Amino acid sequence: MHYVIIGASAAGISAAETLVRLDPDAVITVVSREKDIAYSRCLVTYYISGQISRDAVFIRSDEQLRASGVRFIAGTEAVGLDTEKRHITLTDASAISYDRLLVASGASPVLPDIKGIKGLGVYTLRTIADADSIIAEMTESKAVTILGDGLVAVTAAMALNKRGMCVSLVGIAPHILAGFLDSRAAGIIQNRMTEAGIRFYLGKSFSEVNRDAGGRLNSVTLSDGTSLEADMAVIAAGVKPELKVFGETAVAVEKGLLVDEFMETSVPGIYAAGDVAQAYDVVRNAPVWNPLWPHAVEQGRCAALNMAGRKVRYSGSTNMNSLNIGGISLVCAGIANSELPDYESFYLSDNNSTYKKLVFRNRKLAGFILLGKTEKSGVLTSLVKHETISPTQKDKLLGGHFSYTALTGPDH
Amino acid sequence: MKQVMIDVSRCLGCKSCELACAVVHSESKSLIGSVFEKKKPKKRVCVETGDKITFPLQCRHCEDARCIDACMSGAMFRDAETQTVQVNPDRCVGCWMCVMVCPFGAISQQREENTVIKCDRCVNEDVPACVQACPTKAIKFIEIDAFSRDKRNQYLINFRFAEEGK
Incomplete structure (x- = not known):
């Protein structure tokens, strides 16, 4: 039996480790588009803030990964799928055949269509490589403007503030973290962040990113005409499921890749887990896209159990968040x-x-x-x-x- | 494997377990000594109060531990040798995700250190300190193989109907 897993983060690692346990004789291949694998995405802002080292971002050591017996292909993306021949193709044009496939490809940051957004000084924040780039560029007392009002934007704002940067946060919603907080709770956190020196521009977006003749970022113009001086901009305006591997293949997608109670997609033999997947939500009693670390780990394990032939129902997710801000x-x-x-x-x-x-x-x-x-x-x-x-x-x-x-x- | 089980019908709420837990986790491992320690030792068991019952609650070391799934920093782990759930304070970043998901509310936040603590089942002791300290034997350390389904159920029934004396 050859199991192929796309993605080596929470869901992918959890699934691979479960398969090793259930089916020690199976061949397991994990493909990751990132060079760095088995690290915690949730920790990258802690790394930027300086609270932890780069090494501490990793949740498995190279030694542990080697000892697992799993074949890891890192730094190569799965970009194609042939469901008839049962193989995936990678960026280097090589093909890997599978008996069962788990798509745990996660999500990718959304880059809104804003004039001048592509170029020097503008960063997304999802991967450890993104964090490396931001750390290399961040300078004390320089100005950074963050676009976004969700958890990544808020934690990035606190991290860069801790590093001495002058942080402005620009968000479309009337208050931060509107995806799960009411205005009262968000207001208390905003007050604490304001005390720390972060400035808020809410109910607004970027209308233009301005650069000098050399292409270097110098300011951003907001939707209400306000101009903010900026040496760096971080775009944290949400993520979308990474579905590149499906290409033209028909598969049921809503906000995320739809899965049944056994974590199987609409294509038989192909399972999904983690931030790419949209699974059952117990509170809303419907499939809901809840891209959260704990769900990714649980879904990865559940998908692996079913891939190995155990019929195990996913117990369901719910939106939940824990913050420790200031x-x-x-x-x-x-x-x-x-x-x-x-x-x-x-x-x-x-x-x-x-x-x-x-x-x-x-x-x-x-x-x-x-x-x-x-x-x-x-x-x-x-x-x-x-x-x-x-x-x-x-x-x-x-x-x-x-x-x-x-x-x-x-x-x- | 041995597990800590609670016979709630015997618990008087005396909190001897809390004291013993704090002491065994102190530097000096003595009651008098721990009082004078710079960093006050902390208990990992909490005697909770219900309607007409008291219940010494500590980490249940769940088989499907939600805290391990939720831990995004790799601090919470299952110890291969003892099969208990343990937390590595060096890796804990104080995100409180485990606190958010523990259905028993058995994980405590340490605000100053920005880490969590929980019952480690006294893995370095023969018998957990809370078990040794309990004067009424409400907290028992029992071999799980010998602990039949019937006995398990009896513990649950005692918990549910303690105040009715059923």
Whole structure:
């Protein structure tokens, strides 16, 4: 049996390690377009900030990878697929045949169509190579403008601020992290970031990136006409699933590559996991694209189990995020940022250091935001994934009792 | 493999386990000594209060550990020898992803160090400190093979109906 995996990040590594365990005699090949493999994408902003070394970004050592017996092909991208002949083609035109294929190709940054965006001084931030380029170019007290209001933009802003750069953050949404936070929680974090020296330009975008005669970046013009001096620009305006390998091959795609409960795509024998995949979401009860590290690891393992012939259903994902920004910790899960008609929001605490919001829908905990104090938040995340909660549990939650014992003991 | 099991009907909520846990994780490993240590030792077990019960809760060292899946820095890992879930503080960056997913709420944040701590099941001791310290034998360290399904269920039933005395 020859298993081929495209991608060597969270999902790809998790799948490869699972296959090694389940099927020690199988041949496993992992193809990665990146030269550096088995590192944590989530750590690249920690690397930029100087909190950790470049070596610490890697989650497996070369020795561990060698000892696994898996064949890794790094620095070569899978760009073609022949489902009849069951092989993929790589950038160097070589072909690799497979019995079962896992597409864990992740996602790629979106580069919006903005005049002057391509060229010197403008960076995306996804890979360790991106981080290397930014680190090589960053200079204390120089100006950096970040386009984006999501997690990458926010953590990059804090990292470059820590390195002494003058950071401006430009985002289209009215507040940061609007994908999962409400304006109140986002406001508390924005205040902390403002205190650190970061300037916000929200509800705006870039309209033009301006360069001098030598092509060197010197400023960006915003959609409202504001001009910001910039020595560097970081584009963190979202990512899209990396589907290059499919080329002309017909495959079901919505926001991500659609998979069934066994992580198989609409093409039999081809599985998908991680940021490329759109799998079942337990809160929304539908396939939802939730490109998050924990889901990638779990999906990679689940896909591998099914590729090896075990019928294992994916337990489902949910949107969830954990932040530790400027000493403020925040955990949220499920749906907690919208005021929809049949959702009931309760605010257990709301001051400048703690914010606790619980959102219920029918007999379920639909979501929550805990800011400041985030202990035992996992108990709530686990409840969000549950089918229903009892009236007793709801009372306990509203009383601020989040412990496992309080919520699952007698009478529940 | 031995596991820590809780007979909730026996727990009085005396917190001897918490004290013993902190002491065994101190420099001096003695109660008196640890009081004078510069860095106060921290407990990894927490006696939680429910309606009419108390429950000494610590990491369950899950077989499908969500904290390991969620750990994006490679700090949380399964120890090959003991099969327990352990955290390497040198790799922990304080992202609190494990805290976000632990269904038992058994992982504690250390704000100053920016790392997490949790029960290490006293892998260097013959018997975990909490088990040794429990005066009512509510915390037991039991060989899992000898621990039948029936017994497991009895522990769960005790947990659910402790206050009714069923």
